[in-house]
Amino acid sequence: MTDPSAAAASTRWAWLRGHRGMFVGFAAVHAALVLNSIPLRVVFGAQPFGGPDYQTHFQHTHTLTRALAEGRLWVYDPMMLAGYPAGLFFDVDNKAHFLFCTVLHRLGVPLATAFNLFTLVSAIAMPISLWLAARLFGVSAKAQAWTFGLGVLLWHFESLIRFFWGGGMISFATASHLCVLVLALFWRQLGASPVRGGWVALLVLLPLALLTHVWSFAALAGPMIGLYLARARGLALAGHARVWALAALTVAVNSYWLWPALTHMELMAPSHKLGQATPDFFFYDLLEVFVDPLTTGFVRQRTLVRTVAVLAAIGTLVAWRRARAPALRFAGGTLLWLFGLSYVGALLPLVPATEPYRFAAPMACWAAVLAGPWLADNLTRKTWSQVPASLRGLAIGLLVLLAPRVYAQLATFLPGVDVSPMGFLQSAVLEEQFFPSMRLRPISDDFQEVAQWVRAQPDDGRILVHYWALGEYLRWATDRPILGGFPDRRTIHEQANLFHWTDSDERYGDGLERYLQTFNVAYVLMSVPHIPAIERRLDLLEPRGIVGGRYRAYRVRRPSGYAARGSAEVKAGLGRLAVTAAKPAPGTEELVLRFHWLAELRCRSGVPNVDCRVEREPVEGDETGFIRVVGAPTLPAEFVLEQGR
Structure with a gap:
């Protein structure tokens, strides 16, 4: 006779071992990691996140919120860079974030809290976006669970994606998983079995992707145009109409910022400074070799999850080729497109302006969607049982050798795990300088002390700020005129910033006095690294001590007036x-x-x-x-x- 209680227990364990249990497990891990890295007390605190790029984007949000109250979508801001058009070019990676904040703020949510909530929402949505994309490809429930899990791991342990949202480039981190969902949905709608309401969803998601970050266009354009051209002959007139209506609506929704930007192109200053990866960076990433922070944006490369996702995605594509799966060409072509943008884009015309290495993030997300089927089919007991006994020892040895890389991913992104002296040094110094921390925090005390000092000084000239994140913060926190801020604003007005991407500048030497007079500089705030050519000019600068524990303050001896x-x-x-x-x-x-x-x-x-x-x-x-x-x-x-x- 069968024991009913034993059968029920067996059913429960089977449920936990199945795809539903995987979803629950991955979701629990994701929730714990999100709460660890994005503390709710900080999200709902009185200040925005303190990361460097968060200061830039909150400064945009703060400024344009005031401008919008006066009916302006962009505004001449005379308090930054001796006057520049805020909201015209440099915030095209902040439009959706700003609109999100605007809606919540008008509903009574404090602006800083609304600003922080965007990151929390994006973090929660990341694995969900990839899971929905996997569902649209019609893969098995277990494969969908693996994709969901990879989404969790990518968000928390992939160095480029973590750098994006940890340092404040939250819009592109959001666009990376949103674009994947758009691509999968577009493929489904142009196929033989479109989902009900799919075109309505696209009419929302595609314009939203462009609002989230302008360079979503580069990630989406190639695969979507290629798919449309491939399917054009088989589409009915209604299908063509839907595609063109989608494109028209996307342009229309974004026209409120796109048109002013296009009509002021003479003010734009294209830059090819950041994210210019060449093909050799693929091998650096594969081996987790750190080469250049201006390219990869991190002091330590952690790409194991990305590598696993790409290799498993290739395994899926091989299996789909054997099975002649209908998604093969689009899935493989999109992966190749994003790979090419990431590692070859810097060598092509126009593409360098997009900082093309950034596309490794949506590439990793797309790979995670494709990786699910291979992982579901091969990470099983049956697969292990089919490995010859003579090779099992080798496989176990390889896994043991891989353990240090797994540890490195955890140690880099979980505070307190890396207890080695070098790990502590990088966490305490490098990570604090280039991105705030592995756990999002509010504005630092030293920034607030500097702001208090600035408010106490006579308002008779501009403040030249060496550390760009401090310059952005002081603009919104003190409403004093600032020369500084992010050094790559893509507008000719940034020439007023003495620290605008200059390895050597004659204004550091004999031209310093003329510069200080030209822009009516009254105070200078210096940080590391030291620039002796400026700080030794005590004939022009009067030392005023250390402010905020680390910033060297100077008073210009003879401010010139406005x-x-x-x-x-x-x-x-x-x-x-x-x-x-x-x-x-x-x-x-x-x-x-x-x-x-x-x-x-x-x-x-x-x-x-x-x-x-x-x-x-x-x-x-x-x-x-x-x-x-x-x-x-x-x-x-x-x-x-x-x-x-």
Whole structure:
């Protein structure tokens, strides 16, 4: 006779051993790791995350939230880089994040909390996106579970993806898994068995992917266009209409930021500085060899999970080729496209502007979707039982040799696991400098101390900030005029930043005095590495001690004021400059202000029957030029420069 209780217990254990148990296990691990790395007390605290790029994006969010309240989608910000167009170019990787924050903020959520929640939502969604993509390919439930698990491991233990969301490049981390879902859904909708509501989902997800990060276009364009061309002959008229409607809606949704950017291309400064991996970096990644932080963005390479995903994906493609699976060409072509962008894109025209190594992240996510079937078929007891006894020892030996690499993944990304002296040194110094930590934290105390010091100083000139993340923070935290911030803003206005990607700059030497005068620098905040050519110029700089425990503060001995020719008092705000006590340069009716010119600026006189206009004043070493105000017929003593609508 059969024991009913034993049969029930056996059924429960079978459930736990099956794909449902795998999902539960992976989900539990994911929840624990998310709560460990993204503490809820920080998410719902009073401050945004303290990572370097988080400061850049929160500064954008903070500035554009104020601009949107005035009805502006982008705004002339005279408090950054002597005046630059915020929201025009540099935040095209922050649009969805900003909209997310805007909606929540208007619902009563504090702006910093709304900003932090985006990262938490993306973290939770990562394995779900990959799982849904795997479902769309119609693979087995067990294969879907393996894909879900790989999504968990990639988010937490793959160095490039972890660098993205750990340091603040959360938008591309989000786009990496969102693009995978879009590609799988598009393939399904152009196939023989489209899912109900799939086109509606695409009408939401594709525009959202572009809003999340502009370079989603590069990841999506090749595979989607290729698939459409391959299926074009077999599509009915309605199918063609759906595809073109999808493209049109995507452009329409993104046109509110795309059109202003395209109409101001003369202000753009393309850069090929970051993420320029060449084919040899594939082998560096395979062996986890760290070469260049400007390319891979990390002080230690941890690519084991990515490598496993890619190798297993290749195994799946081989099996699909034998079975003549309908997804073979699209799945393999997409993997090849993303691989090519990552490791060959730097050698092609135009692609270097996208920082192409970044596409290794969506490549890893796509590989995880394809890897599930191979892992489900081969990581089984049956497969192990089929390994010849003579080879089992070799297999176990290889697994033992792999153990240190597994440990390295855990030690790098779980605080407290790496207790070696070198591990402690890298965690305490390198990781603190280049990305905040393996656990997201709020604004550091040293930043807050610097902000307090800045607020206590007279507001009579700009503050030149060496460490770019501190510059971004001070812009939103103090509302003081800053020269600094992220050094690769893709706009010509960044030439006002002395620390804009310069290995050697004549302004560090004999040109330093002219630079300080040109941009009315009143204070300088220096960090590591030291630049003796600047800090030894005590004829120009007066030391004011150490601020925040690590930043060396200097007062410029002779600030030049905001008027380059003539004299005036200037009060700056978003989209406007209010000028009082204006006096023209001798023999003219002109006043030149040390603020960047913008074609949209208009002059509104505060004196009856006296008009004024804005012209561009050329400045040596600065393509943008400054503002020249010309009186008609005489220079008004009071006027306002405002950004036209």
